[in-house]
Amino acid sequence: VSMPFGYVSPAQAMRDKAEYARQGIARGRSCVTLQYQDGIMLVAPNPSSALHKISEIYDRIAFAAVGRYNEYENLRKAGVTYADITGYQFDRHDVTARGIANWYAQTLGTIFTESLKPFEVEIVVAEVGARPSDDQIYRITFDGSVTDEPSFVAFGGQADQVSAALKERYADGMSLSEAFAAALAALSTAGNGEYTAAQLEVAILERARDHRTFRRIRAARLEELLAESRPAAESSDGDGSGGEDSGAPGSGDAPGSGGATGGASASSEGSASTPAPPADSGPPTGPTPGSSDRGTGLSGGSPL
């Protein structure tokens, strides 16, 4: 059987696309989403105050993305449209992060298989529930895989490193400033030094609020949080600094996140497979690790 000239096997084409998308995503900076006592916090390094990486989707749902701006902005707007039409057709309570995450997964999956160039984006959809145990964080990758992340997630850029650092510092029931300090310390391990308020985009979903819970933390309030986090960040810099130049997490208690060379695929495995710290059990936070949907694409790597 003779192959036509220029034939590329589907497996090869998919691998090439995945590689292309991964490289695009890894070029950017990481973004962090984590639970805290009164809701969910989203932190992203972003020098622009107008072009957002973090946005509101609906009353209790936020969106964070890394990668190509025009592509995730397009997805964000489509997500807002999806949420608004669903809420208008049915009721505001019927708009869920799960529905939106599924929609993103389908859309990104279709784009990945059908179009020549895959989207170079990674998305997180977070929903704040009535109680911490009802909070949901979904991560959707460029090929349409969804993972249900318990408690926290770091994605994009040097996601492995940041995720490992965040895992060390994360605890259930942190206050707003503690959570911010943890997020900041984790983001700083990717080797970009200290962030100023102008370089950060921070938003929260506040559990106790009525109607729209999404709030941006800006200007004075952000400076305040930065000042509060500094002593904490400096004291914890000691243990985190070892990982900065080596590119691997310093301390060895993150079993799932070994090979930093694996790019996005390893990171998704690392953060999804590590169970929430069982020791400090304050309020029950986040879904159990067993409930996480590992998706089809990235964790195994084979369908690509």
Added chain:
Amino acid sequence: LGSYFDGSQSGPFTGNRSVSGRWPGAAGGSPAGFLGLQTSSFTDFLAAYSPGLLPGRVSRTGGDAGISPAVRDLPHATTIVAAVCEGGVVLAGDRRATLGNMIAKRDVEKVFRSDDYSGMGYAGTGSLGIEFVRLFQVELEHYEKMEGRSLSLEGKANRLASMVRGNLGAAMQGLVVVPLFVGYDEDSGQGRIFSYDVAGGPYEEQRFYSIGSGSLFARGALKKLYADGMSADDVVLACVQALYDAADDDSATGGPDLTRRIFPVIATITADGFRKLSEAESEQVAEQVVRERMSLPDGPSAPLRNG
């Protein structure tokens, strides 16, 4: 007189969906279709995506045979008053919905928050009004999320005008609904009032305004009670007095119902945003008005001569 609301004209964003969708599979309402149908106006999106969901889409059959009795017998919302106060605006509405000469509902609400700095009330067909309010709320929020900023107050008022105009076809068949829009203008630091007719608008009103069946009486009362620079509390009281006067002379407007504890819905919009007065607060104002009327049934009287 067609509009994209009744399907006789294609909306500005309808067009050929398989062209606007970026992927071949994206046409015709498949989920990916949202990627090709984005606009900052939710109403325009709805007109393209699912026009049946727009309020006031009635079938044209029998439209020429006059207003059908079925349409005439729908519940109607009645009186809304609004007045500018120091640093804001007050909006209040009675609680009655009528069905011809019957009372359809005693505790209907027709004063709503449309976003953080604006609110609206409506008079006319109840069901259509509810849909209008919902659509307008989503419209404002959708724009805000899509564009990352709120519409200007004029922008909101104009947007509502085009939605009212879009309902003209239905209005001519008897499904009339007219809103009253108020908001706090963050640029000037003042409250503003916009009124509409069935063909749209907006007409900006000075100081105070009223719509609905009891509006003539309410406006007359406000004319005598209103003074420039009144505090929000005083304007709330004046509005409730006006609603009482409207209920006094218009059978379709409901007064404070002391036996069932049903009181007017009152909202203030100031620099602090939209705030609906709690049941207890509106009860207190309404009871004060009723108490005073026990001795003065026609309410406070304005001085005949100035000075």
